[in-house]
Amino acid sequence: MLGSLLLAGSRLPFVRQAVSGIPLTRKVVDRFVAGETVHDAVGAIRRLTDAGLTVTVDHLGEETLDAGAAAATARAYAVLLGALRELDLGDRAEVSVKLSAVGQALGADGHKIALENARRICEAARAAGAGVTLDMEDHTTVDSTLGVLRALREDFPGTGVAIQAALQRSEGDCRDLSGAGSRVRLVKGAYAEPASVAHRRKADVDKAYVRCLRILMSGRGYPMVATHDDRMISITETLADRFRRSRGDYEYQMLYGIRADKQQALAGAGHTVRVYVPYGDDWYGYFMRRLAERPANIAFFLRALGGK
Ligand code: FDA
Numbered sequence: 001m002l003g004s005l006l007l008a009g010s011r012l013p014f015v016r017q018a019v020s021g022i023p024l025t026r027k028v029v030d031r032f033v034a035g036e037t038v039h040d041a042v043g044a045i046r047r048l049t050d051a052g053l054t055v056t057v058d059h060l061g062e063e064t065l066d067a068g069a070a071a072a073t074a075r076a077y078a079v080l081l082g083a084l085r086e087l088d089l090g091d092r093a094e095v096s097v098k099l100s101a102v103g104q105a106l107g108a109d110g111h112k113i114a115l116e117n118a119r120r121i122c123e124a125a126r127a128a129g130a131g132v133t134l135d136m137e138d139h140t141t142v143d144s145t146l147g148v149l150r151a152l153r154e155d156f157p158g159t160g161v162a163i164q165a166a167l168q169r170s171e172g173d174c175r176d177l178s179g180a181g182s183r184v185r186l187v188k189g190a191y192a193e194p195a196s197v198a199h200r201r202k203a204d205v206d207k208a209y210v211r212c213l214r215i216l217m218s219g220r221g222y223p224m225v226a227t228h229d230d231r232m233i234s235i236t237e238t239l240a241d242r243f244r245r246s247r248g249d250y251e252y253q254m255l256y257g258i259r260a261d262k263q264q265a266l267a268g269a270g271h272t273v274r275v276y277v278p279y280g281d282d283w284y285g286y287f288m289r290r291l292a293e294r295p296a297n298i299a300f301f302l303r304a305l306g307g308k
Helices: 002-009 013-021 025-029 038-050 067-087 107-128 139-155 170-176 202-218 230-242 260-268 284-293 295-305
Strands: 054-059 093-097 131-134 160-164 183-187 222-226 251-255 273-279
Touching (some): 013 284, 038 054, 038 273, 093 107, 107 139, 131 139, 131 183, 139 160, 160 222, 202 222, 202 230, 230 260, 251 260, 284 295
Parallel strands (some): 054 093, 093 131, 131 160, 251 273
């Protein structure tokens, strides 16, 4: 309930102004965001990969309403991918892209502009030997995002996509995307969605997550199990046994700054663990979703503001 209110409020410009304007907010943001520059991101990537983890890097930004800014985001990804190329991490590093940051929200031409910019990012990623995964945003964008995915996969078959268990349509999408070589990141879903399209109770989202997980783990693709939830991780292990998947046939993914101990433990046990590393100055939407996911984060935020 609190989470939904926070997500709804986070879209109001005066809330954005108020939260971004508090000087101490930055201190709390740093828990979830690797910094503002590519240099900051590279520092975090080095620390994580040195510790045996892999990464997917997100240049923060979303809902861009300006074609110039969308193109600038694609260029920022090219710079990031140049840096990844120098690090020479191979498939230990990839990038995550929000299509609304590269033009999807630009009205009638949005889909086309997003596809063109995403294609440029995929080309830069190929030159760097890195992969690309498309994040999934609110339910109104899913058809367009899956359309862009299909078009990209014609030339870049390794392109991955996030699917949100919270959406009622997602079991069908998982089935469609469970073919050989298909990389799918299964998440619970971080957006406030209407009951007409989404499961709203946490217990129902968790059950839907397990149903989607079963479809992906029994399929022929490459499931990327993106969760911090111990129960989902233990069910994944059971399904891996049942469907004879070895550790290289699926991976775990978690967010930067969340359950670092668990990330390390899974990697220590021989799993591929990919950490989602966001960086950049447009952190507001990402930060508010992290607060909304967990009431304890709001308390942490308020304590920091109170200087404790
Ligand atoms: P759940 O919310 O049940 O949390 C389980 C446990 O994890 C909690 O009890 C707590 O210990 C810990 N935890 C979870 N969130 C936390 C937080 N914010 N702070 C501190 N601890 C926390 N969503 C989306 O809609 N589109 C997308 O493209 C993506 N992409 C994405 C990539 C990756 C790599 C991850 C891990 C997640 C996403 N998400 C996402 C976010 C996802 O939808 C979801 O909101 C969060 O992962 C939280 O859900 P959990 O599965 O962790 O379970």
